[in-house]
Amino acid sequence: MAEKLISKIPEGPLSEKWTKHKSQLRVVNPGNKRKLEIIVIGTGLGGASAAASLGELGYNVKIFCISDSPRRAHSIAAQGGINAAKNYQNDNDSVYRLFYETIKGGDYRSREANVYRLAEVSGNIIDQCVAQGVPFAREYGGLLSNRSFGGAQVSRTFYARGQTGQQLLLGAYAALNRQIAAGTVKSYPRHEMLDLVLINGEAKGIIARNLVTGEIERFGAHAVVIASGGYGNTYFLSTNAMNSNGSAAWQCYKKGAFFANPCFAQIHPTCIPVHGDQQSKLTLMSESLRNDGRIWVPKKKEDVEKLRKKQIKPSDIAEEDRDYYLERRYPAFGNLVPRDVASRAAKERCDAGFGVNETGLAVFLDFSTAIKRLGEDKIRERYGNLFQMYEKITATNPYKEPMMIYPAIHYTMGGIWVDYNLQTTIPGLYAIGEANFSDHGGNRLGASALMQGLADGYFILPYTIGDYLASQILKPKTDTSAPEFDEAEKAVRAKIDKLMSIKGKHTVDEIHKKLGHIMWEYVGMARNEAGLKKAITLIQDLRKEFWSDVYVAGDKDNFNQELEKALRLADFLEIGELMARDALHRNESCGGHFREEMQTEDGETKRDDENFMYVAAWEYKGEGKEPELHKEPLVYENIKIATRNYKD
Amino acid sequence: MDLTLKVWRQKNAKTKGHFETYEVKNISPDSSFLEMLDILNEQLIHDGMDPVAVEKGCQSSGPVSFDHDCREGICGACSLYINGRAHGPDDEVTTCQLHMRKFKDGDTITIEPWRSSGFPVIKDLVVDRQAFDKILQAGGFISVNTGGVPDGNVIPISHETAEESMDGAACIGCGACVATCKNGSAMLFVAARVSSLALLPQGKVEAAKRAKAMVAKMDELGFGACTNTRACEMECPKHVTVSHIARLNREFISAKFKE
Numbered sequence: 033m034a035e036k037l038i039s040k041i042p043e044g045p046l047s048e049k050w051t052k053h054k055s056q057l058r059v060v061n062p063g064n065k066r067k068l069e070i071i072v073i074g075t076g077l078g079g080a081s082a083a084a085s086l087g088e089l090g091y092n093v094k095i096f097c098i099s100d101s102p103r104r105a106h107s108i109a110a111q112g113g114i115n116a117a118k119n120y121q122n123d124n125d126s127v128y129r130l131f132y133e134t135i136k137g138g139d140y141r142s143r144e145a146n147v148y149r150l151a152e153v154s155g156n157i158i159d160q161c162v163a164q165g166v167p168f169a170r171e172y173g174g175l176l177s178n179r180s181f182g183g184a185q186v187s188r189t190f191y192a193r194g195q196t197g198q199q200l201l202l203g204a205y206a207a208l209n210r211q212i213a214a215g216t217v218k219s220y221p222r223h224e225m226l227d228l229v230l231i232n233g234e235a236k237g238i239i240a241r242n243l244v245t246g247e248i249e250r251f252g253a254h255a256v257v258i259a260s261g262g263y264g265n266t267y268f269l270s271t272n273a274m275n276s277n278g279s280a281a282w283q284c285y286k287k288g289a290f291f292a293n294p295c296f297a298q299i300h301p302t303c304i305p306v307h308g309d310q311q312s313k314l315t316l317m318s319e320s321l322r323n324d325g326r327i328w329v330p331k332k333k334e335d336v337e338k339l340r341k342k343q344i345k346p347s348d349i350a351e352e353d354r355d356y357y358l359e360r361r362y363p364a365f366g367n368l369v370p371r372d373v374a375s376r377a378a379k380e381r382c383d384a385g386f387g388v389n390e391t392g393l394a395v396f397l398d399f400s401t402a403i404k405r406l407g408e409d410k411i412r413e414r415y416g417n418l419f420q421m422y423e424k425i426t427a428t429n430p431y432k433e434p435m436m437i438y439p440a441i442h443y444t445m446g447g448i449w450v451d452y453n454l455q456t457t458i459p460g461l462y463a464i465g466e467a468n469f470s471d472h473g474g475n476r477l478g479a480s481a482l483m484q485g486l487a488d489g490y491f492i493l494p495y496t497i498g499d500y501l502a503s504q505i506l507k508p509k510t511d512t513s514a515p516e517f518d519e520a521e522k523a524v525r526a527k528i529d530k531l532m533s534i535k536g537k538h539t540v541d542e543i544h545k546k547l548g549h550i551m552w553e554y555v556g557m558a559r560n561e562a563g564l565k566k567a568i569t570l571i572q573d574l575r576k577e578f579w580s581d582v583y584v585a586g587d588k589d590n591f592n593q594e595l596e597k598a599l600r601l602a603d604f605l606e607i608g609e610l611m612a613r614d615a616l617h618r619n620e621s622c623g624g625h626f627r628e629e630m631q632t633e634d635g636e637t638k639r640d641d642e643n644f645m646y647v648a649a650w651e652y653k654g655e656g657k658e659p660e661l662h663k664e665p666l667v668y669e670n671i672k673i674a675t676r677n678y679k680d
Numbered sequence: 681m682d683l684t685l686k687v688w689r690q691k692n693a694k695t696k697g698h699f700e701t702y703e704v705k706n707i708s709p710d711s712s713f714l715e716m717l718d719i720l721n722e723q724l725i726h727d728g729m730d731p732v733a734v735e736k737g738c739q740s741s742g743p744v745s746f747d748h749d750c751r752e753g754i755c756g757a758c759s760l761y762i763n764g765r766a767h768g769p770d771d772e773v774t775t776c777q778l779h780m781r782k783f784k785d786g787d788t789i790t791i792e793p794w795r796s797s798g799f800p801v802i803k804d805l806v807v808d809r810q811a812f813d814k815i816l817q818a819g820g821f822i823s824v825n826t827g828g829v830p831d832g833n834v835i836p837i838s839h840e841t842a843e844e845s846m847d848g849a850a851c852i853g854c855g856a857c858v859a860t861c862k863n864g865s866a867m868l869f870v871a872a873r874v875s876s877l878a879l880l881p882q883g884k885v886e887a888a889k890r891a892k893a894m895v896a897k898m899d900e901l902g903f904g905a906c907t908n909t910r911a912c913e914m915e916c917p918k919h920v921t922v923s924h925i926a927r928l929n930r931e932f933i934s935a936k937f938k939e
Contacts, residue, residue, distance in 0.1 A: 085826040100747060101813050103853055104755040120833065156827075163829035165822045165883045167845040167876065174836025192846055198754055199849060206821035213817040221810065244802055273749040307710040312718055313751045421753065424770070424777045425712075490826045539725045541718070585725045585742045590692070591803040593745055594725070 037290070037649055037664045040451040041145040046670045047127075050149045053452070054495055058502035065090035068501050069253040069509065071238055073225050073280045075102030077197070077482060078465025079259030080204035081489025087211030089494060091501075094251055095208070096223045096240060098275055098596075103205045106261060106273040107485060110197025111318035111418065113179060113189035114161075114482040116154040121178055125186040127151045134480060135671055137183040137370050138445070138473020139623035139639065141293070141647075144670055145452060146470045153491040154483050158190055160490055164203040168192050179414075180323050181478040183370035183678075189479045194318055194418045200482055204489070223249070224596065225280045226527075227520045228256065228287045228461065235461035236510045239520045241528075243596060246589040248524055250517050252510030255460045255497060258284055259489070262444035262466040264297065266604045266611065267556075268548025270441035271303055271316040277600040278607050281448050281467050289456040290649035290662060292469035293446035294607070295615035298476055298624050299557050300442035301327075301374035304425055304435075305394040314440040315425060317397070318418055319478040322367045324402035324411065325435070327374070328354045329386040329395050339388050346388070346396055346434050357381055361634075365678040372475040372624045372637075373678060375439035379557050380635060382438075389436055398434035439557060443481060445472040445624065446614070449649040449664075453496035454488060457649075460504075462497060464488035469647065474623020528588050531598050536581030540597045543578050547571065547601070547608055555612050560628040564616040568609055575605040610650060610659065617661065620644045641673060681707045681780060684788040685720060689741050693800050693808075699790075700741065709781040713768060714748050714758065716780055717791075746805040753777040753917065756852030759859070760805055761792040766856035766915040774854060774917045794859035798866060798903045811901045812853050812869060819893035820873045822883050835881050848876030850918040857912035857920075863904030868912040870894050871928035872920045878931050888935035891928055 042053040060068065068091050072083045075097040083095040097105060117130040130151040135142060158176070162168065168190050169177040178187040192199040211217040220240070226248075227239040237252040263278030264270040285291045302317045330336050331353050338344045357377055359366045369377075378395050381387070388394050403411055408431055412419070419430050426436070448456050448463035450470055455462050465485040472480065554567035578601065586592040620640035621630040630638040647664040682705045690697030704720050711719075721743035728742055749757040758775040762768035768778045783789065791805065799807040851872035858866050874891045877883030883890075906925060913922045 088825045099749060099757060100809055101853065104749055104757050106750060106755070109750045109752050109754050118832070158832045159829045160826060162832040163822065163824045163882055165877045165880050167842050167849050167880065170837055170839045170842040172839045174838050175833050192849075195754065195850065198852075199846075202849065206816065207826070209813070209817040210821040210823065219813070221813075273755060274751060275749050308708050310708050310711045310715050310719060312712070312715045315752050420772070421777065424773055424779065427779070427781060494826070535729075537729065539722055541722060583725060583729050585728050591745060591806065594743060
């Protein structure tokens with residue numbers, strides 16, 4: 033079966049692979065492009081940039097999103113910035129350094145060739161966005177400004193206040209709008225993909241539900257691109273938007289696309305702590321805050337007690353009684369260690385009883401040193417909107433008292449397996465952005481998600497998909513009355529009818545919250561064999577409960593948000609199990625995946641390169657059957673494998 | 681906190697809507713407004729499960745539909761007219777960032793959808809804002825293709841200009857300005873985009889043409905005219921100011937002169 037995983041990594045020296053590969057890709061002439069159709073699922077940075085670029089090339093594109101407008105995709109919420117190896121700061125940055133830091137940050141579980149290409153095109157992204165009118169922050173001399181981010185030793189992050197994702201997405205959305213106006217792209221807002229249609233083993237279309245009318249509709253194409261983001265909402269509480277979901281990717285898995293490294297989920301260290309059981313989602317405080325904020329907890333337990341009882345304020349605790357634990361444990365990187373390291377360190381302090389709020393699940397992020405050094409105005413200019421957001425949510429003024437933060441689920445590095453061309457194991461099916469697995473290994477560095485989404489959409493997919501489409505030029509428009517479409521539509525209708533007919537006792541959210549608890553407890557920041565086995569059983573039981581006792585209000589032939597949620601939860605209940613299964617099989621600690629059995633004496637991750645230096649790609653084998661594991665070995669020809677060290 | 685909610689219920693665009701009154705109890709002041717609505721909906725769904733209660737005519741209209749997504753005040757999906765104000769009683773927030781501590785125990789809260797001819801109701805509190813997309817499709821972009829662009833640092837842009845452009849670009853397209861305007865004008869929304877791009881050297885090339893095309897589309901889609909009441913600016917959750925409207929007018933007039 034191993035022959036199914038052909039990564040198509042080009043031969044030759046690392047720095048020449050992409051250039052050489054591009055020259056060998058087939059291209060489609062303009063006349064033929066007009067005859068070819070492409071479906072794009074999702075309008076975030078990946079989807080919008082891909083659809084716009086493909087439209088510019090002359091293809092006929094149909095783009096789908098579940099929101100009322102493409103501009104609402106969750107990329108919009110990214111705050112801190114986008115990395116690019118421009119070396120504008122003269123701090124000896126380079127394509128190689130960005131590549132190296134990304135591989136290291138990912139704990140040596142990503143592909144060298146893909147990551148190098150990402151670093152290579154990163155500079156073009158900045159140029160493209162500037163040309164589109166993205167108002168990046170500028171220095172007084174008029175040139176682009178940079179900030180630092182976790183896991184990097186240079187300053188290479190471009191930003192637009194704390195709203196970088198918004199500005200980049202508005203750039204891509206504007207490019208998309210231009211193509212919609214030109215007629216090359218047709219937009220389908222409030223449409224949700226519910227199945228992928230294969231004809232002769234090739235991806236040829238989708239079944240979608242019109243979320244306004246409830247109608248089930250068919251769409252055909254010569255290729256399908258999945259850009260629907262990650263599956264972080266499996267945990268119910270996450271920093272993902274409420275409607276973000278893994279369903280489009282999951283339908284592809286169930287139609288034969290392999291799903292890679294599902295257990296690699298990123299837990300972001302700086303989120304606003306949970307306030308209670310009425311909570312619907314968690315809010316991220318940008319990693320950029322760690323540039324100027326220092327993370328600490330009290331050294332003395334009695335201070336912790338007094339803080340919890342609100343007898344003292346954090347500012348009452350003397351400097352020498354504070355434990356700046358990241359600076360203490362990781363002198364070289366200090367507060368700017370990668371996310372997984374910072375999250376685990378926060379958990380370690382809280383587990384040891386030093387959490388600073390009533391629940392004991394919070395640490396301080398303190399700006400007093402920076403305010404003293406730079407003044408409040410400078411801090412306001414850098415992070416004003418984040419400070420305002422924090423104050424609105426918590427009713428505490430972070431200019432006066434430190435923020436309280438705690439880790440939360442934020443991003444999924446795992447996703448649909450793709451080869452170097454971003455093609456999945458299904459011919460004609462591509463996956464880009466967070467929906468694929470390819471670039472971040474076991475842990476994504478801050479400001480690299482935006483980089484990857486736009487790299488895939490603007491500069492990689494438009495080249496690689498042409499190579500496939502060149503084989504499609506003689507194929508007619510996909511006939512959506514084909515029996516394969518009949519069958520897929522029938523299955524979708526049956527699933528919806530089944531959900532509507534259960535009329536049980538539990539709401540969709542009640543079951544989703546239960547799943548979230550299982551996931552956070554056993555497949556969260558620390559995992560072990562017994563817990564993961566238990567999680568698998570618990571999820572299977574919960575899935576039975578869902579299919580026998582859920583209550584979906586409303587009717588199917590209408591706007592119905594309960595039905596939307598139920599369809600997504602049905603998939604989360606399967607995704608969660610695969611995540612646990614993958615986490616159980618990966619008996620090593622690496623990146624965001626921390627197996628308690630595999631740690632060093634001082635609590636750092638212990639990788640097992642001998643046994644686990646591979647991509648775990650899971651193949652669906654049918655309902656009730658165990659998925660089959662395929663391994664793509666990771667070969668490092670250019671980077672010396674080392675233990676990740678942020679201490680010195 | 682215990683609250684009384686008067687919520688607009690409307691089955692779809694074709695049927696007439698009405699207010700229904702609900703009670704919610706034990707709401708934490710730390711909860712967000714939308715979390716309070718989540719609790720109401722869980723309650724309404726449970727009421728709907730009980731066949732006896734349904735027979736007695738209790739809460740048969742099911743959970744309340746409302747748009748929401750990021751719940752961080754940036755996606756622009758949430759809307760809601762709360763006690764007569766777009767995004768409710770707090771300043772410079774979207775509904776999702778409004779917290780219950782802004783209300784008092786025992787309050788009655790009236791919740792309506794955006795009301796504007798430009799935004800027809802889809803269901804309950806959900807409206808159709810596709811008109812905003814159409815206005816942007818008419819010209820809210822810089823006509824560059826992917827690739828072949830110059831280095832990002834080739835054209836210096838002053839710090840102040842970049843910041844001013846960013847002020848307009850901060851618009852989240854929620855539609856509060858339209859919902860608040862007595863004329864149902866989309867002027868602030870259009871101006872934010874026109875002005876943000878016109879300030880930048882990259883956007884200047886097409887500035888006049890862009891202003892003309894977007895204003896024409898706004899008029900065509902049935903949005904009203906601007907009569908400078910500045911209500912839009914007061915309710916904008918992202919503090920987009922009417923100075924952008926002044927800049928739009930300048931571009932618009934210069935386009936007219938060129939004709």
